[in-house]
Amino acid sequence: MAGRGASWSEYQKQIADDHYYYARSCIRQNFFPGSERAFLRILGEELGRDICDDPRHTSCTGIGYHSDIVPLETIMTVVARQFALMAEAGYEHLVTSCITSFGIYNEILNTWEEFPETEERTRRYLKEATGRELVLPKSVSHTSDVVYHFREQIAARARRRLVNVQTGEPLRVVEHIGCHYAKIFPKSGIGGAEFPYVLAGMIESWGGTCIDYPERRHCCGFGFRNYLVQANRGYSIANSHKKLESMAPYKPDFIVANCPGCSMFLDKWQYAIAEMEGTTYGADGRGIPVLTYEEMAGLVLGYDPWELGMQFHQVDVEPLLRKMGVEFDPAAKYLGRDGKYIGRPEAAVVNSGPDKRVYRIRE
Amino acid sequence: MALDFGYGISKPRTIDLDRNEFYKGNAVLGKMPELQSCIGCGSCTATCTAGALTDFNFRRLHTLIRRGEFKGIYDEINKCMLCGKCRLTCPRGINTRGVVQLIKRNMGYLQPE
Ligand code: SF4
Ligand code: SF4
Ligand code: SF4
Numbered sequence: 001m002a003g004r005g006a007s008w009s010e011y012q013k014q015i016a017d018d019h020y021y022y023a024r025s026c027i028r029q030n031f032f033p034g035s036e037r038a039f040l041r042i043l044g045e046e047l048g049r050d051i052c053d054d055p056r057h058t059s060c061t062g063i064g065y066h067s068d069i070v071p072l073e074t075i076m077t078v079v080a081r082q083f084a085l086m087a088e089a090g091y092e093h094l095v096t097s098c099i100t101s102f103g104i105y106n107e108i109l110n111t112w113e114e115f116p117e118t119e120e121r122t123r124r125y126l127k128e129a130t131g132r133e134l135v136l137p138k139s140v141s142h143t144s145d146v147v148y149h150f151r152e153q154i155a156a157r158a159r160r161r162l163v164n165v166q167t168g169e170p171l172r173v174v175e176h177i178g179c180h181y182a183k184i185f186p187k188s189g190i191g192g193a194e195f196p197y198v199l200a201g202m203i204e205s206w207g208g209t210c211i212d213y214p215e216r217r218h219c220c221g222f223g224f225r226n227y228l229v230q231a232n233r234g235y236s237i238a239n240s241h242k243k244l245e246s247m248a249p250y251k252p253d254f255i256v257a258n259c260p261g262c263s264m265f266l267d268k269w270q271y272a273i274a275e276m277e278g279t280t281y282g283a284d285g286r287g288i289p290v291l292t293y294e295e296m297a298g299l300v301l302g303y304d305p306w307e308l309g310m311q312f313h314q315v316d317v318e319p320l321l322r323k324m325g326v327e328f329d330p331a332a333k334y335l336g337r338d339g340k341y342i343g344r345p346e347a348a349v350v351n352s353g354p355d356k357r358v359y360r361i362r363e
Numbered sequence: 364m365a366l367d368f369g370y371g372i373s374k375p376r377t378i379d380l381d382r383n384e385f386y387k388g389n390a391v392l393g394k395m396p397e398l399q400s401c402i403g404c405g406s407c408t409a410t411c412t413a414g415a416l417t418d419f420n421f422r423r424l425h426t427l428i429r430r431g432e433f434k435g436i437y438d439e440i441n442k443c444m445l446c447g448k449c450r451l452t453c454p455r456g457i458n459t460r461g462v463v464q465l466i467k468r469n470m471g472y473l474q475p476e
Contacts, residue, residue: 233370
């Protein structure tokens with residue numbers, strides 16, 4: 001335990017307190033758009049912080065880079081452009097909404113430091129391509145770092161806690177950090193690679209309890225090429241499968257993930273596993289809901305689950321909402337803009353529970 | 364029932380000691396406790412007559428049995444010619460030929476004692 005304590009005190013990073021430049025995530029805008037909106041709302045409306053949501057910035061191209069499609073020189077120039085835009089807007093603290101991007105920014109800043117000629121080359125490319133000047137950021141944080149930083153302020157404004165209102169017990173939460181948060185550069189994450197505390201800190205401050213299970217630090221299985229090439233997807237799903245098998249006996253109420261990829265895969269692979277081999281996880285075999293940390297913070301702050309975009313999930317969140325005592329309108333789940341009904345998706349095995357079809361339930 | 368998405372769930376190569384079956388391995392070790400002193404050097408396999416001609420790998424087999432993974436081992440062990448060269452070379456002095464016979468017996472070739 002001395003090791004853990006020492007590790008936590010050693011791996012404390014500086015997180016800026018105000019004036020952020022927001023770098024959105026391409027994956028999240030497709031799969032969890034409500035989460036980015038919730039982040040801006042929490043920082044702006046709840047905490048009164050200044051955050052710049054710049055329409056000019058682009059994807060970091062990290063997914064293309066990790067899939068061997070985008071060359072190193074290109075991604076370095078794209079990243080340099082984001083930094084240049086930030087400086088032009090008058091900001092110096094980058095906050096990025098994706099663990100993949102966070103890893104990319106850290107990797108590139110580190111490469112520029114170790115190999116200054118690559119920074120020089122990038123400056124030249126940026127100038128030639130866009131006429132812009134590269135200005136290095138003062139700090140790079142992940143959005144979850146910032147939520148962690150304000151976790152006590154959020155707790156003070158909480159409308160509800162991570163507690164089962166029927167039993168009064170803390171909710172049992174699996175936290176998944178994502179490989180690129182601290183496994184590449186342990187110093188860039190709160191708690192380092194061994195004991196990352198970023199999500200655990202939020203869960204503890206908001207009344208829940210963390211589950212320590214054998215495969216807690218295992219990858220979700222995204223792995224870029226593992227997923228993007230169809231023939232390799234068996235490796236991707238095998239990793240999520242391994243984690244789900246390992247956490248199931250601890251009866252988690254929900255999973256909260258740090259990385260957009262992890263949230264997506266831990267959620268959607270539950271559907272695929274149910275269809276492929278007939279196994280469903282969670283209470284009554286209705287799946288284990290997977291939340292982003294903004295959704296978790298949003299529920300704590302009393303936001304409407306459908307405004308948080310929780311209808312985008314594969315595993316239905318309603319059982320969790322009832323457990324937490326969240327008032328919500330079930331009929332509003334499939335209402336689009338201006339209250340227009342957008343239709344419901346077909347019923348999926350992963351949400352059906354034991355009464356619809358006979359499946360093996362791993363509890 | 365199962366949908367085919369064009370890929371499967373790859374089986375892990377994890378050694379899951381909670382699920383593996385140790386009774387066969389324990390039966391062999393009960394009779395030949397010195398097998399526990401095996402250091403996995405592979406001399407038995409390197410010197411094996413049968414292994415020189417086929418992909419028969421004696422170290423692998425006795426390791427798998429002790430690990431509780433013995434599917435398909437019976438067919439494999441029958442490739443052994445019982446020449447005893449492995450016994451001459453084992454640095455731990457294990458009666459490896461005896462181990463082969465114990466494996467055969469416990470895997471059903473001979474009547475269990
Ligand atoms: S856990 Fe998965 S999505 Fe997340 S960083 Fe690792 S590979 Fe990427
Ligand atoms: S006794 Fe069997 S295992 Fe040992 S060297 Fe001879 S053939 Fe190989
Ligand atoms: S020669 Fe002996 S010690 Fe070496 S692997 Fe074979 S049985 Fe084990």
